[in-house]
Amino acid sequence: MIELDAAADAAIHILYIDDDEALGVLTRKNMQRRGYELHLAKDGAAGLARLAEGGIDAIVLDHFLEGETGLDLLPCIVSGADHPPVIYATGSGDAGVAVAALKAGADDYVMKGVSSDYFDLLAAALAQGLERARFRRDTLRAQAVIRHERDRAELLLSEVNHRIANSLGLVAALIRMQASVTKDQVTIDALQETQIRINAIASVHRRLYTSHEVGTVRVKEYLESLLAELEASMRDEQRPHSVKVECDDVILSTDKVITLGLIISELVTNAYKYAYPAGQTGEIRVVVDQTGQGGLRVHVEDDGVGFDRTAPAKGTGLGTKILTAMASSLxxxxxxxxxRQGTRAMLNFSID
Structure with a gap:
């Protein structure tokens, strides 16, 4: 079947490097009947020169050459990214020669001879070597296509994240403008809280389109950026508080990062509004660390007046509903x- 397959196609060009010219001629005649066209080279220099011309599908390389061995030539032959398969032919009974050839990059080896068995083995080795080379080429082409499609998908996803971030930024800006012309303080506070929530989501999409990671976000970088923006928007003479972030180097999926960002934004906003008396400076701390069991532990704490859970909710109570829903999704x-003095809100959830 191997011979029929070879003969059915156009001639397969084999570079035969051997200083035994008589055996080379005999091999060429025999292999021509099997669909192989042999190009003879009597030494390494001639073989490398013919290889450089191109059009060679496989190489048969003799071990003993004049002034050198096939092992000396192998590194030059296999240095190319898409080199032809090499069948190492040796008359030596030393198994170490065959092992050395295979380690140096030969695809297979055969024991030289003049019997029909030698030609049968050589034809089989060539067919198998050519098939492996074909498989390698197909694999490389498939990998190149996959890389191209992956890069294209990542580019498209980056553009989508860019547009989402810009759109959310526009929505936040419109809300900010609306708040600036509103006189009712309750409405102003509600609009400001909505803007903060939108920024928490937009910040994730900004991270996604500016990084090389797809579908995941580094929590530390995200929280530092998010809380710096939140502090800048919330801090004033009545609330001169600072936010301190301590976070392990953790990577989370996009969905979980958005949820975590909303929870922390809500808790920090509450601390800004209610933890300390007006005009008093205070610190708000956000601590995120791994539990060592595939989990993440989140603390948002302050040293303020404390939180009475039995008292009626301040404001609209929407923040509490959002916190409950977001925590439940995790x-x-x-x-x-x-x-304890002040308030410490705690949340534990699985990273995966």
Whole structure:
């Protein structure tokens, strides 16, 4: 079947490097009947020169050459990215020669001879070597196509994230403009909180289109940027507080990062509004660390007046509903540490 396959196609060009010219001629005649066209080279220099001309599908390389061995030539032959398969032909009974040839890049080896067995083995080795080379080329082409499509998809996704971030930024700007012309303080506060929530989502998409990561975000960089923006928007003479972030180097999926950003933004906003008396300076700390069991632990805390959970909710109560819903989507809930100065909100959830 191997011979029929070879003969059915156009001639397959084999470079035969051997200083035994008589055996080369005999091999050429025999292999021509099997569909192989041999190009004879009596030494390494002639073989490399013919290889450089191109059009060679496979190489048969003799071990013993005049003044050198096939092992000396192998590195030059296999240095190319898409070099032809090499069948190492040796009359030596030393198995170490065959092993050395295979380690140096030969695809296969055969024991030289003048019997029909030698030509049968050589034809089989060539067919297998050519098939492996064909498979390698097909694999490389497929990988190139996959890389191209992946790069294209990443580019498109980056553009989508860019547009989403810009659109959300425009929405936040419109809300900010609306707040600036509104007289009612309750409405102003509600619009400001909405703007903060939108910024928490937009910040994730900005991270996605400016990084090489697809579908994941580095939490530390995201939170530092997000909370710096939040502090800049919330801090004033009545609330001169600072936000401190301590975060392990953790990577989360986009969905979980957005949820985490909304939760932390909500808790920090509450701390800005209610933790300290007006005009008093205070610190708000955000701590995110790994638990060592595939989980993430989040603390948002302050040293303010504390939080009475039995008291009626301040404001509209929408923030509490958002916190409950977001924590539930992480299959968790927000707990509050009892018996401490100030407030500490705690959340634990799985990274995966």
């Amino acid at each position: 299959k968790s809930s927000i707990l509050y540490a009892p018996d």
